[in-house]
Every structure is written in C-alpha cells, then in structure tokens.
Amino acid sequence: MSEWLESAITRAQGINDWLTPKRAHALDLLANTKWPTRKTEAWRYTPLRPVERTQAKVMSDKFNLLPVAITDLSAIEVVFANGQFDQAQLAQTLPEGLSIALGGDLNSAQQADALNAFSTIKPERHIFGLINDALAQDVVVVSVAEGVEIAQPVRISTLLSQGSESHTRVQVVLGAGSKLTVIEDVQAQGDSLNTAFVEYDIAAKAHLEHYRFALQTGSNVAIGGSHFNLHDHAKMHSTIIGFGSELSRLDTDIIHAGEFADAKLNAMYLLDGKELFDLHATVEHAMPNGKTEENVRCIVADRARAIFNGRIHIHRDAQKTLAELNNRNLLLSDKAEINTKPELEIYADDVKCAHGATVAQIDKQALYYLQTRGVSRSKAQVMLNFGFINELIDLMPNAALAEWVRPIIRERFAQMEVK
Amino acid sequence: MTEQIDKALAREYEAGFVSDVESETFEPGLDENVIRRISEMKGEPEWMLEWRLSAFREWLEMEEPEWALVDYPKIDFQSISYYSAPKSMKDKPKSLDEVDPELLRTYEKLGIPLIEQQMLAGIAVDAVFDSVSVVTTFREKLEEAGVIFCPISEALHKYPDLVKKYIGSVVPKKDNYYAALNCAVFTDGSFVYIPKGTRCPMELSTYFRINEQNTGQFERTLIIADEGSHVSYLEGCTAPQRDENQLHAAVVELVAMDNAEIKYSTVQNWYPGDENGKGGIYNFVTKRGICHTNAKISWTQVETGSSVTWKYPSCILKGDNSVGEFYSVALTRGRQQADTGTKMIHIGKNTKSTIISKGISAGRSNNSYRGLVRMNPGAEGARNFTQCDSLLIGDQCGAHTFPYVESRNPSAIIEHEATTSKVSDEQMFLCRQRGLDPEKAVSMIVNGFCKEVFKELPMEFAVEAGKLLEISLEGSVG
Numbered sequence: 001m002s003e004w005l006e007s008a009i010t011r012a013q014g015i016n017d018w019l020t021p022k023r024a025h026a027l028d029l030l031a032n033t034k035w036p037t038r039k040t041e042a043w044r045y046t047p048l049r050p051v052e053r054t055q056a057k058v059m060s061d062k063f064n065l066l067p068v069a070i071t072d073l074s075a076i077e078v079v080f081a082n083g084q085f086d087q088a089q090l091a092q093t094l095p096e097g098l099s100i101a102l103g104g105d106l107n108s109a110q111q112a113d114a115l116n117a118f119s120t121i122k123p124e125r126h127i128f129g130l131i132n133d134a135l136a137q138d139v140v141v142v143s144v145a146e147g148v149e150i151a152q153p154v155r156i157s158t159l160l161s162q163g164s165e166s167h168t169r170v171q172v173v174l175g176a177g178s179k180l181t182v183i184e185d186v187q188a189q190g191d192s193l194n195t196a197f198v199e200y201d202i203a204a205k206a207h208l209e210h211y212r213f214a215l216q217t218g219s220n221v222a223i224g225g226s227h228f229n230l231h232d233h234a235k236m237h238s239t240i241i242g243f244g245s246e247l248s249r250l251d252t253d254i255i256h257a258g259e260f261a262d263a264k265l266n267a268m269y270l271l272d273g274k275e276l277f278d279l280h281a282t283v284e285h286a287m288p289n290g291k292t293e294e295n296v297r298c299i300v301a302d303r304a305r306a307i308f309n310g311r312i313h314i315h316r317d318a319q320k321t322l323a324e325l326n327n328r329n330l331l332l333s334d335k336a337e338i339n340t341k342p343e344l345e346i347y348a349d350d351v352k353c354a355h356g357a358t359v360a361q362i363d364k365q366a367l368y369y370l371q372t373r374g375v376s377r378s379k380a381q382v383m384l385n386f387g388f389i390n391e392l393i394d395l396m397p398n399a400a401l402a403e404w405v406r407p408i409i410r411e412r413f414a415q416m417e418v419k
Numbered sequence: 420m421t422e423q424i425d426k427a428l429a430r431e432y433e434a435g436f437v438s439d440v441e442s443e444t445f446e447p448g449l450d451e452n453v454i455r456r457i458s459e460m461k462g463e464p465e466w467m468l469e470w471r472l473s474a475f476r477e478w479l480e481m482e483e484p485e486w487a488l489v490d491y492p493k494i495d496f497q498s499i500s501y502y503s504a505p506k507s508m509k510d511k512p513k514s515l516d517e518v519d520p521e522l523l524r525t526y527e528k529l530g531i532p533l534i535e536q537q538m539l540a541g542i543a544v545d546a547v548f549d550s551v552s553v554v555t556t557f558r559e560k561l562e563e564a565g566v567i568f569c570p571i572s573e574a575l576h577k578y579p580d581l582v583k584k585y586i587g588s589v590v591p592k593k594d595n596y597y598a599a600l601n602c603a604v605f606t607d608g609s610f611v612y613i614p615k616g617t618r619c620p621m622e623l624s625t626y627f628r629i630n631e632q633n634t635g636q637f638e639r640t641l642i643i644a645d646e647g648s649h650v651s652y653l654e655g656c657t658a659p660q661r662d663e664n665q666l667h668a669a670v671v672e673l674v675a676m677d678n679a680e681i682k683y684s685t686v687q688n689w690y691p692g693d694e695n696g697k698g699g700i701y702n703f704v705t706k707r708g709i710c711h712t713n714a715k716i717s718w719t720q721v722e723t724g725s726s727v728t729w730k731y732p733s734c735i736l737k738g739d740n741s742v743g744e745f746y747s748v749a750l751t752r753g754r755q756q757a758d759t760g761t762k763m764i765h766i767g768k769n770t771k772s773t774i775i776s777k778g779i780s781a782g783r784s785n786n787s788y789r790g791l792v793r794m795n796p797g798a799e800g801a802r803n804f805t806q807c808d809s810l811l812i813g814d815q816c817g818a819h820t821f822p823y824v825e826s827r828n829p830s831a832i833i834e835h836e837a838t839t840s841k842v843s844d845e846q847m848f849l850c851r852q853r854g855l856d857p858e859k860a861v862s863m864i865v866n867g868f869c870k871e872v873f874k875e876l877p878m879e880f881a882v883e884a885g886k887l888l889e890i891s892l893e894g895s896v897g
Contacts, residue, residue, distance in 0.1 A: 041486065316814070331829040334796055338827075342835070344820040345488075349811035349841045359794075359826040359833040 002035045002052045005131070011058075012134035018104060018111055019139065022118050026133035033127050042125070045307040045339045046278045050221050050247040056165035056193040058137075062086060067157035068187060072400040075155035075183065076100070078140055082159070083166030083194075085138040097148030097178070103139040103171075114141050117171060121199040122227040123282075126251050129225055132195040136169035142182075146175035146203075153181035153209075153398065160192040160220075170198040174206035174234075181209040181398065184226065188216040188245075196224040202234040204258060209397055210238040214250065215408065217243050217275060225251040230290075232258035239396050240267035241405060243412065244275030244304060254283045256290035256318065265294045266392045270385075270409065271304035271336075272416045278307035285318035285351075292323040297392055298340075299385055301332040301416040311343040312353060319348050325355035330362060330388060332381075332416065382413040432690055435660030438525040438630050442549065444503040447633060449496050451475065454603055457502055461572045461606075464579055470587070474602030477593040484596055487758035488787045488819055489727050491664070491701065499666060501604045503549040503631040518554055522546075525628065529657055543568055545625045547638055550606035557621060564620050566650075567612040571639055574610035581612060585643055589672040589707050589735070597668040597729075598705040601637045605670070608638035613648035613679070622651045622877055627667075629658035629689075629700070635666040642672070644679035644714075651682040653880055656724070658690040662698045664726060673708030675716050677738065681708060684876055685720040686884055692726035694782070696754030699726025706730065712738030712767070719875045721884040722749040722757060731789065733762035736770035736801075743772040746872040750888060751784035751816070760790035760821075765798035765831065774805040777869050779888075780816035787819040794831035801831040809839040810868055812861070862889050 012027060036043035062081035066089075078100060079089040085102050094100060103114050118139070122129045144150055158168050174180055184198055202208050212226055222245055228236055242248060254263045269277045283292050292312065300306045312323045329338045342355040362384050370380035389409060396402040445453060454475055458468040483493075505519060526546055543557035545568065552570030561568050567578065574582050592602045609625045629636045644650050658665065667689060675681050683706075692699025702725035708716040718732040734743030745761040763772035772792065780786040788807045809818035820837045842864050850860035865888060866873070873881050 319814070329826070331826055331831075334827075334829055336827075336829070338825070340824045341822060342820075342837070343822075344809075344837060344839060345817070346809070346811070346819060346839050347817045349814045349816070351839065351841075353839040355820070355835075355837050357822070357824055357833070357835040359824060359831070361829040361832075 002048070004052055004054065005030070005035055008131055008135060018115060019118065019136070022115065023134045026119070026130040029124055030127070030130050030134065033130065036127060042280065045305070046247065046249060046276060051193065054165070054193045054221060056163055056191060058083065058166070059161065059164045063161045065159035065161060067155070067159060067185065070400065070404045073153065073155070073404070075153045078142070078154060078156045078170070080138065080158045080166065080168040082161055082164045083137040083168055085140055095150055095152060097145035098150050100140065100142050100154070103141055106141065114171060117173070117201065119199070121201060121229045121253070121255065122197060122225060123253055126225060128195050128223045128249070129197055129251070132167050132169060132197045135167040137167055139169045139171065141171045141173070143173040144175055144178040144180050147177040148175065149179035153183055155183040155185060156198065158186045158194055158196045160188040160194055162189045163191045165192065166194045168194070168196045172198060172200045174200070174202045174208055176203040177205045178203070179207045182211070183401070184212040186214050186216055186222055186224070188220045188222060190219045193221040194223070198226050200226070200228045202228060202230050202236060204232040204234060206234050208236040210236060211398070211401060212238070212240045212250070214242040214248055217245050220245040221247045223247070223249045225253070227253045228263070229255045229257050230261035230263060233260045234258060235262045237264045237397060238266070240265070240279070242269035242277045242279070244269060244271040244277035247276055249278040251280045252282070254292065256285045256287050259287045260289045261291070263292045266395055267296045268389050268392050269298050269306060270389065270412050270416070271300045271306055272412070273302050273304060275304045276307070280309045282311045283313065283323065285312070285314045285321045285323065288317060288319045288321070290318060290321050294325040295392060296325070296327045297329070297389060298338065299330045299332065299388065300336040300338055303333070303335040305337040306339070308340040309343070310341070310355065311345065312355070314346045314348050314351050314353065316347045319350045321348065321351040321353070323351070323353045327355070327357040329359045330385070331359060332361065382410070385413045385416070386410055432660050434529055434657035434688060435690055436528065437659040438521055440519065440521050440630060441506040442503050442631050443506050444631055444634065445500045447498050447500045449499070449501060449604070453501050457604060457606060460502065461575070463575055466583065467575060470592070471603050474592040474599050478596065478599035478603055481593065481596045481599055487729050487789070488785060489729060489756040489758050491727050494666060494701070498633065499635045500631070500633050501635060501637070502606055503634040504551040505548060522548060525630070526626065529626070529628070543621050543623050545570060545609045547607055547625060547627045549629060549631050549634055549636065552607045552609070560620065565614040565617055566619050567610065568623055569610055571608045571610040571641060578612070581643065582610065582641065585641055585672065585674055589674060589709050590670050590705050595705060597703040598670050601639060601668050601670045601705070605637045605639040608640045608669070611642040611650065611652065613644045613650045615645045616647040618648065619650040622653055624653040624655070627654070627656040629665055629667065632661060633663065635668065638669050640669070640671040642681060643674045644676060644681050646676045647678040649680045651877060652684070653877060654683070654685045655688070657688050658700050660690050660698065664699055664701055666701045666703070669704045671704070671706040673716055675708060675710045675714035677712045677714060680715045682717045683719070683732070684880055686880055686887065687720065687722045687724050688887060689724035691724045691753060691755050694753045696726065700724065701726065702728045702730060704730045706732035707735065708733070709735045710738055710741035710743060713740045714738055715742040715744070717744040717875070718761065719746040719872065720748070721872070721876070721887065722747070722759060723887045725757070726755055728757040728759050730759045731761055733764070734772065735764045735766065736772065737766045739767040740769045741767055742770070745774045745776070746875045747776045748779070748869045748872045748884070749777070749786055750779045751786040752781040753784060754782070755784040757785070758787045758789055760788045762791040763793070763803060765794045765801040765803070768797065768799040768801070770798055770801045772803045774803070775871050776807045777872055778807070778809040778818055779812065779865060779868070780809065780818045781812040783815045785817040785819070787821060789821040791823040792825070792833055792835070794826040794828045794833065796827045798828045798831050801828065803833045805835040807837040808868065810865065811839065811841045
C-alpha cells in the first residue's frame, strides 16, 4: 500500500457525517485492495507515481475560484472550489421540478434515499472510486421530478487552486420521463490532485444529455468517473473531451439495467507534451433489447501516452442487444504511444456486437493534396487533425457547447508540435 | 433444440480408447530428484541438467497465471507423474520391426499408420507416446536432403551444439509459469533442422498421444529453419477418455533465419472432458517463433479438444520485412473453456502480420480470443490486420475478445475488427429451403465461417479439421 493511500485512509477515518456507513464500507474494501502496479490489469499502462509523489494538500480556502464563462450557455452552476460546494454560485431559484442540495442539508427522508443510492451505480472495482467514497468532502444531490424537462443545463465545475487536493461527489437522479443536460467540467491549476465521481440514475423513459470536459493540462492528477444506470427505455448521449495531464484517468460505466435503453458515447482526447490520458469505458448489457454505440477518437503527439480500454459485456439475459464500438487513433510522433484494448465479453447468442480499432498516422495523400493547394504542411496537419475530431464535435447536441469547444480544440492542434 | 444439443454433446470421443501397453512410470511427485532422474534416463549432458534445475528453481518462485478467462481447480503438481514410457522402448528399438506392435496399432487406430508403405507419401511422422518418441519415419529420405528430424532427446546426443544454441532462445526459461515447468521436466518432443537454402522434401509431422493415467505430457519442439529454407510442420494430438484431468504443458520454439519460412499447423483434439466438464486435458502451451530478415512464420491452428486451453502462438518479427501470420479456428462445446490467441511483436522495419481468428462456442462453453499487437518504436512502416469473428450456437455459451493494441511508431498501421453473431434464421431458412437438413445446414454455415482458416491448412489436415468440426457440431441445432 502506498503512503499516500495510508494517509488518505487515516484522514477518512476521522470523518463523521451522514455518509459514515458508506464510508466505512469503502474503507473495508480499501483495506483489502492492493495498490495498483503495472501488473494490475486496470492500471497496466498508467503508473501511479504522480499520486504517490503528490504534494497536493486539502485546502479550506475557496480562493474565489470561478468557472470559465461559456457564451450562450446560461447554465445552472454547481461549483466545487477546492472540494467545497460553493452555495453562492448556485441560482437562488431553480426551475420547477429541479432540486440541487448538499447531502448534509437534505431532510431526513431525502437523506436516507441519498444514502441508499450512494455508490450503488459506481462499481466497487474502482480503487479511486472507493477513495472518493471515503474522502468526498461535499456530496451534492441533483434530482429532476417525474416528467419534467429542464431546458437549462446543469454544469458541475470542479475547480482547484495551485497545489490543492479535492474529492467531490455528485448524485444525479432523473425521474421517469424527465430530461436533463449535465456538464461535468474540471478546471485545475498546477500540482493539484482531484477525484471527481458522478453517479446518474436515469429512470424509465428519461433522457440524459451528458458532457465531461477534462481540459486541464500540466502537472495535475485528475481521476474521476461518470457512471450511468439506465432503466427501461431510458436514453443517454454522452460526450467526453480530454486533454490529458501528468495523470488523467476517467472511468465510465454504462449499465443497461432496463430493457430498450439506448446509450451513445462519443469520446475524444488530444494529447501533447508528456501528458497521459487513460479512459476506461465499460458497458454492461444486463437486460434485453439494449442499444449502445461508442465512438472513441484519439490524437497523440510529442511524448504523450494514450490508453483506452473499451469493454462491452453482454450478460446471459441481454438478448437482442446491439452494441458497437469504434476506436480510431492517430499517432503523430515517434515518441508518443497508444495502447488500446477494445474488449467484448458475450454470454447471449442473439446479439449483434462489433468493435473496430485502428492506429495510424495522418493520411499522407490528404496532406499532400492540401500542400499542392498551397496550404502549408503544418496548417494542413492542423486542418486534418481538426477534421478528424470535428466529426464527433458535430454530433454534440448542444450548439453553444460545440461553438465554445471548437476554437479551444483548434488552438490545441496549433500548439501540438508535429514531428 | 436443447434436447438435440444434449444428444450431440453426449457423443463419443473417438480417440478416447486406452492402449494396453506396459509402461514404466515414475511415482507422482516433483522435486529436483525427479528432474535428475529424467535427465539421467535420457543420458543428458550436464549442462542440460543444470538448465533444467535452474528452470525448476525459477518455477518454484513463480505464480500460476490467473488473467485468462478460464476456471479450473488448482493443479496439484505433486499428484502428477512426470515420466511414463512404454517398457518396450527401454531397449531403444532400432527399426520399425522391433517396435511393440501394440504401439503401432494405437497409431493405426488413430489414423496415423507408422509403416512407411502405408502412409500418405510425403509426410514424415514423429510419434510421441506419453514421455517418449516411439518412431520417426522417413528419416533416411530426409537425411538425403540434409534435413534433421528426430526426437529432441536424440538431438541432444547427436547435435548438442545446435540444441544448446537454440533451446530457450525464443521462449526463455522463466517466460511464464508453464514454460518454466516444461523446461524443468520436458521429456521428449521433436527436433527439426533445415539446412541453408533447402526446401524440406516432405511435410513433417508429430503426433502426440497421452496414454498413461495421472501423467502429464511435457514435450518440447524446436524447429530451426536456416537461411532461405522452407518447412511445413503438422502437429496432432489425442488422449484417452478419463474422469481425471491431465496436464499437457508443451513449449514450441521456431527459429526462422533470414529468408526462411516455417509453416506450423496444429489440429488439437485432446480429450475435452464429458458433457458435465468431468475429465479432459488442460492444454497450457507456449508457442513462439522468431523471424529474422525477410523470414515468415505462419501458425495455423484448429482447436477442438481439451477441457481448458491456454495457448498463444506468437511471432517476434525481429528482422526487417519479416511476416507473421496466425490463422485459428477454436471450437468449444460442452463445458470446454478456451483462452487462445496470438502475440505479434513488431520490431523490424516493414514487418507485417495478419491475424484471422474464428471462435465457435456451443453448449455451455466459453471461448476467448486474447491477442497482442505491439509496434515497437523501430517498426517503421509496419502493418497489422486483425479479424476476430465469433459465432454463438445456443444461449448458454460465451464468446469473448480481448485484443491488446500497443503502438509506438507513427508510421505503423494497425487495424482490428471483431464481430459476434449467431447462425442467423435467414441463413438456416435459405439452406433448408434448398433441401438441406438442419445439421448439414449448420455444418455448411460453420465451414463457410472457418473457410479462411481451413484454406491455410495442408490438404490432409484440412480434411481432418473439416471432419472434426462436423462431428463436434452434430445435432447442435434443431
């Protein structure tokens, strides 16, 4: 066990609040969990040295941290500044049918529900998920009443100042037939460490539109997870954009717990410098007639390292499942590295499942074509890279977000040094 | 439909008989003395014993691998006998006439006649019975071409330098748990050397047979194809039908020097256990080849037997322009479990690899493809294409795919595709409409599914493989 984990456990043992039963359970599990090494399958390509060596400390000051503005978005802001929920940033009046509150502030019936639901969607195999269970400073519960469609997106921002450590947790509950858009966004300054986990329970016929941005770069450790539970006829559409950092790790789990659920996941990550980004996306088809479509695209430059593990698990009862995973990777430099593993585990016979993965470099002919048209080589590269990613940006249902992220990505490509 | 599946699964394993051969078998158990005795029985040079003992010491420190998607009770390595040989082999028969007729009958019954006149011309066979090689046919004809084809125990006496140079050079002693065990206790196997510029005049073949109870078979095959040479090698295996599990932990090493080509084909039909998963062979095998410049290694396997299979024939593409191929059909039924695939390690420039894997699961079996494609930084212009297709027959089985793709060279191109499906109602309807009964229809569809792999097999093997698949699938549809 690492010293860091030992100290984390000691800290967690000192917390006494409404979540204590769940924290105790997580601590029990942690006591029997080995600290991941290269031999741990889930961490095979992602060394945990940055966590072991971190100097980040939990800070009590919020330092007036504010989320970056997104034009035309007008979101309902849920802000965690250095791990603490910033009540002042939350709108005074919320749309009818939407409630957002700190777990500690809920009435006893609501709190009991929240406690029961806590950590039931996120699988127990994620070691940092358990650490988050044990250490989460503030837990926010977002819920949408049955049949209510919330037009305004809810944006959950996790903000960290220099050298800060934070552990944040959100529970999102969509009532039957409701509709909600959630944006998860981490903005961290240097030398920080955070774990940010969100669990989504999407009731029958409800519809979640989801975004997760991990656009921090530099010397950060950012570990998190988004975990979705889909009931009958529920729908979700998720977009993940990551830039990587010293260590960025994201686990997503999509669980088809009801029939006829429909999940779409589009993920893209663009890595430069010595960044590392590790995405583990798991889909569990536990019930029949589910549908999943995943597109994961990745561009790696300089000395960066990309890791993708896409697992689709079709259980015995999940007949008539349609599941598809498409993973495409571009490797721009001879020092960069891509490790990808699309997995299928299938126990039902009447299903259609496929995955495809490719690793290559930019099409030389396309590059040549653009150069013959007078576009400089470096510009042509940016254009082609951007085109590769933009295909997925175009699929983002929220236009304001797409408009906001496009120039950021273009800028990122311009900075990437292509060798 | 279920009834028919059950009926099909209850079919007899045709190679399940036991031969009544008097054997000399070691007491079960494993320690350094057992290894010393094996080495002494074989009259091995001192360095070989030392090599075995160091492997054994490494093995004691190692842990049994648990990452494969297979489930079996822990093996008690002390309950296995590590050496068993027919008594009649003790005096080393000098010619076929001196070989125990019961042994010859065993092979004849398996369809492998060892009398040269009766054989299909063009195949030389090394027959390995439990821990020893019984007969190697057509040796004189091969010697004319300069080809060495003999039991590895004999090669240790006659060509010690060649063996010493290459043994363990592709699969190191402590490569993995079962390879280390094999290094310590291997008893026999085949040795092949093809001289420079020689095209081996006939197909070479080894037929492995486990006969004794409570023994493990640990054989070792070493094939060296010198510069510009070519060889095609076939391997077949069967075992009697028993309630206990038996361990088979082999190591195969291939060395393809510059411009050489080795084609290695396997039809694996070890006893798979009964419908409840009782008995059967644990087939834990390490197979690996190294390709030097412009060399090519092609693995083709048809896996229908064994209760548990753990097998990843691999290619190290070290030389520039070298080529690695892996064609596999794995069929599991009953309670069989197979975790099989390949590793393609691209080191040299412009290296190419192709992986075609077809998995068919029926009954309550589980069938996994596990593969690794790695492009090292120096693998400029390297290329890989992988296709893994799975076919499910029945709703109690599983089909899984675990491909690892690692690239560290931007000019390398990797493509991986995998699909999973069942025999579709439309396909069945079409066939039945044309007057085929359901069994024939499935057999035809499955054969079509596997065609890409079968066409890579040498003719005699392709016929055998087709038959095996047909028998295995008999009645598995309604």
